[in-house]
Amino acid sequence: MENKDTAMEKRIPVREWTVPIRVHHWAMAISIFFLIVTGWYIADPFGVSSGETVHKFLMGEMRYYHLLFGIILTMLFVWRMYMGFFARFHANWKNFLAFTDWKNFVKQIKFYLLVSNERPEHVYLYGPLQALSYIGLFVMIFFIVITGLILTGAGYDHGLLGLAAWILTPLERLMGGLAVVRYVHHILTWLFVLFIIVHIYMAFWYDIVFKEGTVSSMINGVVFKAKEH
């Protein structure tokens, strides 16, 4: 008991995440959640058989919210890229290079696989594996945004996206037509599901293993680091 108390005392709060990064994180989380739910409905809709057609608009609503959050996600992506290059605090793109530190990379893998208790160093904002998986996440977001924009622009109601047709249409052809674009969009959705399972688990695992408050850090921005001895 006493031991634990001293451990608590040794911890000092460190500002890890800035406000924009936290807002960005939760905005992404919410949009992606709704995109998966509505996207799932679009992929495998359940029919509504009772009632008059004129009073029903379920798929219409789902598509509306899917597109709404889709555009939000698109803007969030642009915002994060902007922060990566121009923000002054804790958002620099160089943090994603953490994986180039090979020694630390091996350490982290060993630590995760419960082989060694030696803790990987915390030089960058992310650990080496984290950096890699977040690069992967941004690649996934990039592709789902592009395929989503192609699908949005393809319809009768392409609206403002008509302005981007000069790039979206050639991409659509390059991929092999709308059916392929939609298929890729569908596969990417599944990759998001896989990512989310691991992401949430790792956040809680960190929280429990390091006792630094990882989960709450995305809300209050603070992690509690052990004092160096």
Added chain:
Amino acid sequence: MGGTNGSGNRRTVEKQYRELMEYCQVHLDQIEETLPEPRESFQEGLAARGISRREFVKWTSFITGVLMLPPMFRPMVARAAENFNRLPVIWLNFAECTGCSEAFLRSSYPNVDDILLDTISLEYHETLMAASGKQAEENFKKAMTDFEGQYILVFEGAIPEGMDGKYLRIGSEGKTSKEIGTEAASKAAAVICIGSCSSFGNVQAAKPNPTDAKGIRESLGIRTINIAGCPPNPVNFVGTVLHFLMFGALPPTDSLGRPLFAYGKRIHDYCERRSHYDAGEYVEEWGDAGAKRGWCLYKMGCKGPYTYANCGKVRYNDGTSWPIMGGHGCMGCYEPGFWDTMAPLEKPISDQAIGVEGVESKVNTVFATLAGLTVAGVAAHAAASAIKRHGPEEETKKKAEKK
């Protein structure tokens, strides 16, 4: 403000159309002088086949609409139609099933499109001509020299390139389809590909494509107008040729060479079942209550959302019907590679296959399994972590204990 702007806009547009109209008139005058004389007068041909003047005028309105021109162009369409059978056409049949020719030339009762295509000046058409053997080949050469630079070349069918093109050799000289096509295309005024085979390769080019079949554009590397479809709609072919007669140029196309007037929007955008799609009313099984009420065929694998075509607008066989109206989903036959990209044709995307050949499975099954494995992996990791009491704390604690 808005009002003045609107009418200003309209004036500009009207001016543009008037100029286009003048251009069209001049061009028609010119071709009426220069095109070869018809074998049979078009108006007499109509009368002989029992089409009244009134029906003909109705048809011109229809085609003007299909071409997305304003109604004042109706007389121009009529004039172009009168000259339709003066335009020399060479029609080559390559790797195909002749379904396109069938769709064009055979219908239970004639309408104006059929008559145009019936009386079209076919200088050479392998399936329809009376000549055969050496004589046929001579006709082909004669047509190419007589009408050099004037004829429309129509391709029906893909070019198999495998084995140096020997999968398809025609005539006593044993020329490959590629040789024949190259020669004929070099002297043509314009090249039109009829059907998905000549446009994109279609079923011949579907995986594993044993004969290495290719569409004309890809194989010969020339500019073609692609009237894709399996079969395509005769109206779109007639519209393209009329456009050529009226303006002396082929209609604007998308990057796949398909005329925008016909291939600019998706099936899904024109579909009469679309309100059922948006409402969430789907046919779940062939012949169920939803099917009887004309609900959306999305869950039966309709490919309308991925297919650019005007089928729902112009329909087939004189506007009688089209696949979705008949109760089966679209199968995407106007799109390149649809056999591969849209399979299975009667199932939605969740049932598409993923994986390499031989070890394929439905994408949803594969990824649901992966998600299950991930959850299991995560749970195993959690359990192992708990047993090992992992973490730097334990390490420091152990060190402290040692001391």
